[in-house]
Amino acid sequence: MSHEHDTEDCADFLERIVYLIDNELPEGDCTVVRAHLDGCNPCLEKYDLQVTVKQLVARSCGEEAPAGLLDKVRLQIREVQVRIAEG
Template sequence: MSDCQGLGDCDDARMQRIYEYLDGALTHSDIADIKDHLDGCPECFEEYDLECVIRKVVKRSCTEAAPENLKSAILDRIHAIRPVEA
Protein backbone atom coordinates (compact mmCIF):
# COMPACT_ATOMS: atom_id res chain seq x y z
CA MET A 1 0.00 0.00 0.00
CA SER A 2 1.24 3.46 -0.79
CA ASP A 3 1.02 6.54 1.39
CA CYS A 4 -1.82 8.70 0.13
CA GLN A 5 0.12 11.97 0.38
CA GLY A 6 -0.90 12.67 3.94
CA LEU A 7 -4.39 11.28 3.43
CA GLY A 8 -3.63 7.96 5.15
CA ASP A 9 -3.00 4.70 3.36
CA CYS A 10 -4.66 4.10 0.01
CA ASP A 11 -7.34 1.88 1.50
CA ASP A 12 -8.48 4.72 3.76
CA ALA A 13 -8.42 7.18 0.88
CA ARG A 14 -10.46 4.89 -1.35
CA MET A 15 -12.95 4.11 1.37
CA GLN A 16 -13.60 7.65 2.57
CA ARG A 17 -11.90 10.56 0.85
CA ILE A 18 -12.74 9.57 -2.72
CA TYR A 19 -16.42 9.09 -1.84
CA GLU A 20 -16.46 12.46 -0.07
CA TYR A 21 -14.81 13.97 -3.15
CA LEU A 22 -17.45 12.50 -5.46
CA ASP A 23 -20.23 13.64 -3.14
CA GLY A 24 -18.90 17.21 -3.12
CA ALA A 25 -18.41 17.06 0.64
CA LEU A 26 -14.86 18.46 0.80
CA THR A 27 -13.32 21.88 1.12
CA HIS A 28 -11.60 23.46 -1.88
CA SER A 29 -8.23 22.62 -0.32
CA ASP A 30 -9.20 18.99 0.21
CA ILE A 31 -10.51 18.78 -3.36
CA ALA A 32 -7.15 19.97 -4.67
CA ASP A 33 -5.37 17.40 -2.48
CA ILE A 34 -7.55 14.57 -3.76
CA LYS A 35 -7.09 15.65 -7.39
CA ASP A 36 -3.31 15.73 -6.91
CA HIS A 37 -3.40 12.33 -5.28
CA LEU A 38 -5.51 10.78 -8.03
CA ASP A 39 -3.05 12.10 -10.60
CA GLY A 40 -0.21 10.24 -8.88
CA CYS A 41 -1.83 7.07 -7.54
CA PRO A 42 -3.07 4.57 -10.13
CA GLU A 43 -4.69 2.39 -7.44
CA CYS A 44 -6.85 5.22 -6.10
CA PHE A 45 -7.58 6.53 -9.60
CA GLU A 46 -8.84 3.07 -10.58
CA GLU A 47 -11.16 3.05 -7.55
CA TYR A 48 -12.32 6.58 -8.39
CA ASP A 49 -12.95 5.64 -12.02
CA LEU A 50 -14.92 2.54 -11.01
CA GLU A 51 -17.06 4.56 -8.61
CA CYS A 52 -17.78 7.09 -11.38
CA VAL A 53 -18.97 4.30 -13.67
CA ILE A 54 -21.15 2.81 -10.92
CA ARG A 55 -22.72 6.18 -10.18
CA LYS A 56 -23.47 6.78 -13.88
CA VAL A 57 -25.13 3.37 -14.23
CA VAL A 58 -27.22 3.88 -11.09
CA LYS A 59 -28.23 7.38 -12.19
CA ARG A 60 -29.21 6.13 -15.64
CA SER A 61 -31.17 3.24 -14.12
CA CYS A 62 -33.08 5.59 -11.86
CA THR A 63 -34.23 7.73 -14.76
CA GLU A 64 -35.51 4.93 -16.96
CA ALA A 65 -39.28 4.70 -17.04
CA ALA A 66 -40.96 1.42 -16.19
CA PRO A 67 -43.11 -0.15 -18.90
CA GLU A 68 -46.66 1.24 -18.92
CA ASN A 69 -48.24 -2.13 -18.18
CA LEU A 70 -45.97 -2.94 -15.23
CA LYS A 71 -48.19 -1.31 -12.59
CA SER A 72 -51.31 -3.14 -13.74
CA ALA A 73 -49.43 -6.44 -13.99
CA ILE A 74 -48.16 -6.07 -10.42
CA LEU A 75 -51.61 -5.13 -9.11
CA ASP A 76 -53.18 -8.06 -10.96
CA ARG A 77 -50.63 -10.41 -9.38
CA ILE A 78 -51.24 -8.97 -5.90
CA HIS A 79 -54.97 -9.42 -6.29
CA ALA A 80 -54.44 -12.98 -7.55
CA ILE A 81 -52.42 -14.06 -4.51
CA ARG A 82 -54.15 -11.95 -1.84
CA PRO A 83 -56.71 -13.87 0.20
CA VAL A 84 -60.25 -12.74 -0.46
CA GLU A 85 -61.64 -10.71 2.45
CA ALA A 86 -64.90 -11.99 3.87
Protein backbone atom coordinates in the same frame (compact mmCIF):
# COMPACT_ATOMS: atom_id res chain seq x y z
CA MET B 1 6.87 2.17 -11.12
CA SER B 2 6.89 2.66 -7.37
CA HIS B 3 3.77 3.17 -5.33
CA GLU B 4 4.58 6.01 -2.95
CA HIS B 5 1.49 5.60 -0.77
CA ASP B 6 0.96 2.88 1.80
CA THR B 7 -2.27 0.89 1.92
CA GLU B 8 -3.60 2.60 5.03
CA ASP B 9 -3.11 5.97 3.35
CA CYS B 10 -5.01 4.73 0.29
CA ALA B 11 -7.86 3.35 2.42
CA ASP B 12 -8.38 6.83 3.84
CA PHE B 13 -8.37 8.35 0.36
CA LEU B 14 -10.81 5.75 -0.99
CA GLU B 15 -13.37 6.91 1.58
CA ARG B 16 -12.82 10.52 0.60
CA ILE B 17 -13.08 9.70 -3.13
CA VAL B 18 -16.80 8.99 -2.69
CA TYR B 19 -17.27 12.43 -1.12
CA LEU B 20 -15.21 14.00 -3.91
CA ILE B 21 -17.44 12.42 -6.56
CA ASP B 22 -20.55 13.71 -4.75
CA ASN B 23 -19.02 17.20 -4.39
CA GLU B 24 -19.21 16.93 -0.61
CA LEU B 25 -15.55 17.64 0.21
CA PRO B 26 -14.22 21.05 1.24
CA GLU B 27 -12.10 22.63 -1.53
CA GLY B 28 -8.82 22.09 0.37
CA ASP B 29 -9.56 18.38 0.75
CA CYS B 30 -10.48 18.15 -2.95
CA THR B 31 -7.01 19.42 -3.82
CA VAL B 32 -5.34 16.88 -1.53
CA VAL B 33 -7.42 13.98 -2.88
CA ARG B 34 -6.82 15.00 -6.51
CA ALA B 35 -3.08 15.24 -5.83
CA HIS B 36 -3.18 11.70 -4.37
CA LEU B 37 -5.10 10.44 -7.42
CA ASP B 38 -2.51 12.00 -9.74
CA GLY B 39 0.24 9.91 -8.13
CA CYS B 40 -1.61 6.70 -7.28
CA ASN B 41 -2.83 4.57 -10.18
CA PRO B 42 -4.72 2.00 -8.05
CA CYS B 43 -6.75 4.79 -6.39
CA LEU B 44 -7.27 6.53 -9.73
CA GLU B 45 -8.64 3.30 -11.20
CA LYS B 46 -11.02 2.94 -8.23
CA TYR B 47 -12.06 6.59 -8.67
CA ASP B 48 -12.81 5.99 -12.38
CA LEU B 49 -14.81 2.86 -11.50
CA GLN B 50 -16.83 4.74 -8.86
CA VAL B 51 -17.61 7.55 -11.34
CA THR B 52 -18.72 5.01 -13.97
CA VAL B 53 -20.96 3.15 -11.50
CA LYS B 54 -22.47 6.43 -10.27
CA GLN B 55 -23.23 7.50 -13.86
CA LEU B 56 -24.84 4.12 -14.64
CA VAL B 57 -27.00 4.27 -11.51
CA ALA B 58 -28.04 7.87 -12.24
CA ARG B 59 -28.98 6.92 -15.79
CA SER B 60 -30.89 3.84 -14.63
CA CYS B 61 -32.76 5.77 -11.95
CA GLY B 62 -33.95 8.24 -14.58
CA GLU B 63 -36.05 5.56 -16.25
CA GLU B 64 -39.54 4.70 -15.03
CA ALA B 65 -40.18 1.21 -13.76
CA PRO B 66 -42.71 -0.80 -15.78
CA ALA B 67 -46.25 -0.66 -14.33
CA GLY B 68 -46.25 -4.43 -13.73
CA LEU B 69 -43.14 -4.17 -11.57
CA LEU B 70 -44.63 -1.35 -9.49
CA ASP B 71 -47.77 -3.46 -8.90
CA LYS B 72 -45.67 -6.46 -7.78
CA VAL B 73 -43.64 -4.31 -5.38
CA ARG B 74 -46.80 -2.74 -3.90
CA LEU B 75 -48.32 -6.21 -3.43
CA GLN B 76 -45.21 -7.50 -1.67
CA ILE B 77 -45.14 -4.46 0.61
CA ARG B 78 -48.79 -5.06 1.54
CA GLU B 79 -48.09 -8.75 2.24
CA VAL B 80 -45.16 -7.84 4.51
CA GLN B 81 -47.30 -5.23 6.31
CA VAL B 82 -50.03 -7.83 6.90
CA ARG B 83 -47.51 -10.33 8.25
CA ILE B 84 -46.08 -7.69 10.59
CA ALA B 85 -49.57 -6.69 11.75
CA GLU B 86 -50.50 -10.32 12.42
CA GLY B 87 -47.08 -10.83 14.00
